[in-house]
Amino acid sequence: MSRPLSIIVLIKQVPEIEKVKFDFKTGRLDRSSAGAVINPFDLNALEAAVRIKEKIGAIVTAISMGPKTAENSLRDAIARGADKAILLTDIRFAGADTLATSYTLASAIRKLGSFDLVVCGEKTIDGDTAQVGPEVAEFLGIPHVAYVEEIREVNRDEILVKSKMGRSYYLIALSFPGLITVTKDVNTPRLPTLRDKIRSRKSEITIWNADFLLDVAEIGRFGISGSPTTVAKVYAPHTEKRRGLILKGNMEDAARRIVTVLKELRIVG
Amino acid sequence: MKERGDVLVFAEQENGEIHQVSYELLGKGRELADRLGVKLNAVLLGWHIENKASELVYRGADNVFLYEHPSLQDFDAVRYSRNIVKLVKETRPDIFLIGATRIGRTLAPKIAAALRTGLTADCIDLDLDSDGNLIQIRPAFSGNIMAQIRTKTRPQMATVRYRVMQMREKDTRREGKIIKKKVEVINETGMKIIEKIRADEVNLPEAEVIVSGGRGLKKPEDFSLLQELAGLLGGIVGSSRPLVDAGWISKDHQVGFSGNTGKPKVYIACGISGAPQHLFGMRDSDVIIAINKDPTAPIFNISDYGVIGDLYEFVPLLIREIKKELRRKKA
Numbered sequence: 001m002s003r004p005l006s007i008i009v010l011i012k013q014v015p016e017i018e019k020v021k022f023d024f025k026t027g028r029l030d031r032s033s034a035g036a037v038i039n040p041f042d043l044n045a046l047e048a049a050v051r052i053k054e055k056i057g058a059i060v061t062a063i064s065m066g067p068k069t070a071e072n073s074l075r076d077a078i079a080r081g082a083d084k085a086i087l088l089t090d091i092r093f094a095g096a097d098t099l100a101t102s103y104t105l106a107s108a109i110r111k112l113g114s115f116d117l118v119v120c121g122e123k124t125i126d127g128d129t130a131q132v133g134p135e136v137a138e139f140l141g142i143p144h145v146a147y148v149e150e151i152r153e154v155n156r157d158e159i160l161v162k163s164k165m166g167r168s169y170y171l172i173a174l175s176f177p178g179l180i181t182v183t184k185d186v187n188t189p190r191l192p193t194l195r196d197k198i199r200s201r202k203s204e205i206t207i208w209n210a211d212f213l214l215d216v217a218e219i220g221r222f223g224i225s226g227s228p229t230t231v232a233k234v235y236a237p238h239t240e241k242r243r244g245l246i247l248k249g250n251m252e253d254a255a256r257r258i259v260t261v262l263k264e265l266r267i268v269g
Numbered sequence: 270m271k272e273r274g275d276v277l278v279f280a281e282q283e284n285g286e287i288h289q290v291s292y293e294l295l296g297k298g299r300e301l302a303d304r305l306g307v308k309l310n311a312v313l314l315g316w317h318i319e320n321k322a323s324e325l326v327y328r329g330a331d332n333v334f335l336y337e338h339p340s341l342q343d344f345d346a347v348r349y350s351r352n353i354v355k356l357v358k359e360t361r362p363d364i365f366l367i368g369a370t371r372i373g374r375t376l377a378p379k380i381a382a383a384l385r386t387g388l389t390a391d392c393i394d395l396d397l398d399s400d401g402n403l404i405q406i407r408p409a410f411s412g413n414i415m416a417q418i419r420t421k422t423r424p425q426m427a428t429v430r431y432r433v434m435q436m437r438e439k440d441t442r443r444e445g446k447i448i449k450k451k452v453e454v455i456n457e458t459g460m461k462i463i464e465k466i467r468a469d470e471v472n473l474p475e476a477e478v479i480v481s482g483g484r485g486l487k488k489p490e491d492f493s494l495l496q497e498l499a500g501l502l503g504g505i506v507g508s509s510r511p512l513v514d515a516g517w518i519s520k521d522h523q524v525g526f527s528g529n530t531g532k533p534k535v536y537i538a539c540g541i542s543g544a545p546q547h548l549f550g551m552r553d554s555d556v557i558i559a560i561n562k563d564p565t566a567p568i569f570n571i572s573d574y575g576v577i578g579d580l581y582e583f584v585p586l587l588i589r590e591i592k593k594e595l596r597r598k599k600a
Contacts, residue, residue: 022413022545098378099387128409128527129390131378134346138382143347143459146375164468165344165371166283171464178459185520228387228422237408237415237545242557244573248564254576255586258558259594261574265556267478267502267535268591269598 002156005058005176006115007049009082010105010136012039013066013073014126022236038073041121043080043189044182049119050081051187052154059083061112065093065104071205079192079200086112090209095224098127102135103226107217108208109140116176117159122147122183133181144179145172149186273401274363274423276302279353279376280313280325280333281368283344287313287321289475290368292328293434297395298366299329305401307363308332312356314349316342319447326445329437333445334360338452343465344372347458350379355453357384362424364403366395369428377428387420389427403427412526412549432474432530433553471505471521473529478504478537479551481524482512485540485561485580489517494584495539501591507531509547525550539580543568560584 019034038046049060062077064070065088074085088108096104109115118140120133130146137144149169150162158175174180192200210219220226247254262268276298281288295311302309311330313322315337322333336352357365357380365380367373369391381388394406403425405418420426473479480499482492492506499506507524508517524531526549536554541547543559543566551557552571559572560580569575576583 017411020410020413022410097387098390099382099385102378102382126410128411130374131381131388131390134375134378135382138350138379144375144379145460146346147371160463163371165375166281166288167468167470168283169466169468170343170462171466173461173463175459228385229389229418229420231416232404232419233417234409235415235417237412237549241570242573243570244575246564246569246575246577248577251576251578251583251586252590254578255583255590258574258576258587259590261556261558262502262535262591263594265534268594 005052005056005117005156007052007058007060008109008112008115008118009042009046009049009060009062009077010118010120010132011042011046011062011064011073011077012124013037013064013070014039014124017125036069036072038076039121039124039126041123041125041182041184043121044184044186045119045121046077046080046082047187047189048151048182049117052117052151053081056154056156061086063088063105063108065089065096065101074205075200075203076192078203079196080190084206085203086206086208088208090222092210092219092223095227096222097227097229098129098131098135099228100221100223100226102132103139103217103221104213105132106136106139107213109136110216111208111213118142118177118179120179120181122181130181133179137179140177140179142177142179143174144181145174146181148180148182151186273305273307274361275308275310276305276364276366277357277360277362277424278309278311278330279365279367279373280311280321281370281372282313282315282318282321283372285315285318285321287324288368288370289436290370290373290429290431291325292436293431294366294368294429295325295329296436297429297434298364299437301364301395301397301403304397305363310334310360310362312336312353314341314352322447324439326447327439327441327443329443331445333447335447335449336452337449338454340454341452343462344376345458345460346375346379347460348455349376350383351455352450352453353380354383356450357424365424365426367426367428369430373428377426381426384424386422386424386426389418389420392427392429393433395427395429408526408549412546430530432532471519473505473507473521473524473531476505476531476533478502478535479507479524479531479533479554480504480537480539481507481509481541481551482539483509483541483547484511486512486517492518498537498584498588498591501588501595502535504533504535507551509541509544538568538572539584541568542566543571
């Protein structure tokens with residue numbers, strides 16, 4: 001039998017967004033009551049990789065960059081079907097913007113050696129940039145297809161994906177090595193079984209620091225020093241108040257009043 | 270002192286049509302270029318699109334860098350980025366703006382990484398500080414907070430959300446240069462378009478009337494009620510995120526931070542409470558009408574007309590009254 005595909009899934013640990021408290025006056029956020037989970041879009045990426053593994057055989061490696069506690073998310077990734085997990089953790093990685101993050105992740109992938117496919121979620125729910133996947137692809141010098149909604153076929157040399165861009169759907173054959181970012185439409189991630197959860201508790205998470213990547217990367221391009229963008233200020237979204245006419249009680253009168261408004265706007269008549 | 274670079278805008282085209290967001294970027298780009306005392310340039314790639322280049326001039330560009338080749342007819346991240354990266358290295362713009370469409374967000378990060386420059390995603394406003402540096406304003410945490418981002422490197426790159434910037438009136442007397450560039454032709458990119466299928470798309474960003482449903486709807490079939498209302502008003506149906514997530518309606522219909530931004534003449538919110546994530550995608554509508562049972566729903570804070578009541582009672586009455594009005598008009 002031929003060698004299995006090597007698939008890398010990039011994972012970010014994010015706060016549970018529903019539980020983050022936002023102070024709308026100051027724009028500050030309080031994450032203390034929020035737990036940490038795998039970015040929901042990355043669950044779709046992981047599921048996509050695991051399905052390819054089940055279909056044609058693959059070794060799935062989950063890579064994450066973050067604090068030591070991100071080990072929990074990588075364990076979760078193993079419970080959900082990843083074979084190996086690598087955590088990039090170092091104070092020198094901290095404070096990275098998308099460029100430095102992508103550079104660091106791409107360096108780790110280089111360090112790992114050969115691979116066929118990198119799968120990422122469309123975006124993260126905290127940063128919302130959707131930039132890391134495509135930037136990693138560029139740093140690795142490989143093509144990428146973003147916003148993949150469907151994986152049609154996969155063989156040892158290429159993957160056939162459907163992506164919607166502009167007013168069209170594109171069916172694209174992407175040769176390996178390549179990178180895709182997937183939307184939530186691509187699949188429904190499975191839940192890990194209890195047995196898988198227990199198994200993942202004992203599995204080993206490989207830890208890499210900045211020094212470990214020295215032969216493939218420049219340290220100055222990690223973390224804050226490698227980040228060209230900075231957050232200058234954070235604040236609450238400006239919501240324009242325009243509390244206008246309130247109609248209540250008789251709904252028939254209210255409906256007539258709205259029709260008058262629609263007539264004035266020349267939407268009706 | 271170093272000479273300041275120009276402002277560059279990526280002109281997105283699909284099937285030979287310029288995406289409206291590109292005109293919006295030219296509107297904002299013109300303002301920034303004038304404040305900085307520099308030129309506003311556009312880059313357009315495609316095939317048989319020379320006639321579109323003058324459109325970009327009419328909307329504010331001083332120079333249009335035109336790349337025409339059959340291999341550039343459809344968007345291809347590798348081919349587009351390679352040519353644009355070369356142009357940026359040659360012309361050294363100070364600011365580079367790209368629409369935050371799926372094409373723009375596929376392309377921009379690839380270019381930024383190649384140039385090793387900073388990129389800010391999905392901006393909703395742009396400004397300049399007193400030194401002429403770009404201040405990029407963008408939402409984060411699903412629209413719950415806003416952040417101001419600055420970039421140390423050049424060009425300062427940003428993708429900008431569709432329907433948030435003003436485009437300029439088309440001025441056919443405006444003059445500008447169309448500069449034909451030599452295309453670097455790349456044969457093998459590792460990607461091949463096997464099929465291109467035109468999508469039956471719900472064009473929310475360009476709708477004049479949107480009738481949206483939220484958690485006040487009891488079951489998926491009830492969207493038909495909103496569809497009837499939207500149909501009478503020549504509009505389309507929108508939705509808040511929870512119903513899209515639950516699979517009640519497709520993502521094309523989603524209004525909000527993680528969906529579409531609409532700027533209709535009339536937005537009718539039915540059973541939508543008004544979470545920040547939703548308000549994000551509709552608060553710039555000309556007139557907002559909301560119907561909700563809960564008088565404390567935040568949606569009423571941004572509504573021009575707020576109806577406190579049950580949508581299942583109100584919407585059918587509204588439909589009846591509109592039909593009456595239409596019949597009267599006919600008679």
